[in-house]
Amino acid sequence: SEKWVLMVTARTPTNIAVIKYWGKRDEKLILPINDSISVTLDPNHLCTTTTVSVSPSFVEDRMWLNGKEISLQGGRFQSCLREIRARANDVEDEKKGIKIKKEDWQKLHLQIASYNNFPTAAGLASSAAGFACLVFSLAKLMNLKEDNSQLSAIARQGSGSACRSLYGGFVKWIMGKEENGSDSLAVQLADEKHWDDLVIIIAVVSARQKETSSTSGMRDTVETSALIKHRAKEVVPKRIIEMETAIKNRDFASFTRLACTDSNQFHAVCLDTYPPIFYMNDTSHRIISCVEKWNRSEETPQVAYTFDAGPNAVMIARDRKTAALLLQRLLYNFPPKSDTDLDSYVIGDKSILQ
Ligand code: PMV
Incomplete structure (x- = not known):
């Protein structure tokens, strides 16, 4: 049957840098000129909720942000989608009788709905939570085996600061040395319980x-x-x-x-x-x-x-x-x-x- 839809919903908080990232050495891959450190906010505040879905009946990739359709044609969205599809695995949902083969992900189309629980226009970093959530939810949908650090290197290509929102607590974005950006990723320094007086x-x-x-x-x-x-x-x-x-x-x-x-x-x-x-x-x-x-x-x-x-x-x-x-x-x-x-x-x- 072509009637099925498979979906995943995830929620990701934004993060605030306490040692700032400012300046890229590679604009396309979004590679920074220095390391940075941030604190991830409580997921009950300033967060993005994203639902990603796949169905054989979808004819193109589409995305809505706060209920309004936005273009996925930009280079940053395309980089994230390409990197995730390249790492996709087989997915099986026995209850629904759904079987998706690894290679099917190259042809299947996605529909993505994303909401910020704070006004996008408020000048509060929304791209950080947004791209982190997009990458995380797609990784779950497509059954990626990569850990959060490896996923952060994909989110980084959506928005630099997004790579730090894959973890809670205190997070360091290591600038890395590689030209292809493979080692420019986020690591958790301390979890959210470490300094919970703040x-x-x-x-x-x-x-x-x-x-x-x-x-x-x-x-x-x-x-x-x-x-x-x-x-x-x-x-x-x-x-x-x-x-x-x-x-x-x-x-x-x-x-x-x-x-x-x-x-x-x-x-x-x-x-x-x-x-x-x-x-x-x-x-x-x-x-x-x-x-x-x-x-x-x-x-x-x-x-x-x-x-x-x-x-x-x-x-x-x-x-x-x-x-x-x-x-x-x-x-x-x-x-x-x-x-x-x-x-x-x-x-x-x-x-x-x-
Ligand atoms: O990731 P971007 O392009 O939104 O840049 C974020 C830059 C600062 O928020 C000013 C600093 C930082 O490290 O988050």
């Missing part, structure tokens, strides 16, 4: 979509910034080692110093790009000042901050009590919808807990 609070400073895409921003930076060379060669390799130690020892003071200085250097590199790239705005800067002032008034840092390619603040509080105080301070200093353009807060309760 709470992540995201302040949505502006829900507008970022003006400079990460792809064109990175290209301009690599072509024009002198600072990025120093960063990639001298600064990040040392920070990666220090950050790994800080995570291992749950050393919040070192974690905060490394995450904050790395975010600030990333934005300095953006300013050093010509023409300059401004991702943070006045509100972002005021949030940094507020957190820095607080940290300095205490014996030891209470909150780390980091900003990606947009003005939204990601803050990591050392524990739940501090997170409650942080929220109070934010609401007091940045009342939503009044003198600032702070729209809302997204609170990642128990952030990195599953």
Whole structure:
């Protein structure tokens, strides 16, 4: 019968880099110029849910994002689909009487429906969760034998930061040495239970979509910034080692110093790009000042901050009590919808807990 449909649904959270990836050495394969480290959010917040399905009655590959059809013709989707199909295996569902041979996957077509549980336009990294979820669900559907690290090297070709969302907890994207990118993949540094005191609070400073895409921003930076060379060669390799130690020892003071200085250097590199790239705005800067002032008034840092390619603040509080105080301070200093353009807060309760 040609009537059957086989489907798989998966859910993947986004991740936030605490040592940033910025700059590619190969644009097509998406190979970075430095290692990076991230924390994967709780899957109950900021995640993508994707259902992939296959049926002999489908006549072409199609995809819907938040209910709206999108094109799969882009190079990044095509790379992911090609890499996964090349590794597909036999699939048998005895109950449904379905038998798919390895080679059938080259001819069978897919339908993919993906939803973000947060506004895609909010300027919060959605491609990371999206491509990780797409690759993971397709790998399950096609019975791939590869482990999550090997799958991360496929997700990387959809969006660089996506490779880090194949694992929970703390994750390192190793830049790799190979020209074909086979060793540019993600490994888990610590699982989600390792440091579960941490709470992540995201302040949505502006829900507008970022003006400079990460792809064109990175290209301009690599072509024009002198600072990025120093960063990639001298600064990040040392920070990666220090950050790994800080995570291992749950050393919040070192974690905060490394995450904050790395975010600030990333934005300095953006300013050093010509023409300059401004991702943070006045509100972002005021949030940094507020957190820095607080940290300095205490014996030891209470909150780390980091900003990606947009003005939204990601803050990591050392524990739940501090997170409650942080929220109070934010609401007091940045009342939503009044003198600032702070729209809302997204609170990642128990952030990195599953
Ligand atoms: O993977 P992309 O192209 O969305 O780039 C992500 C870049 C940053 O978010 C700014 C840093 C990072 O490591 O995630």
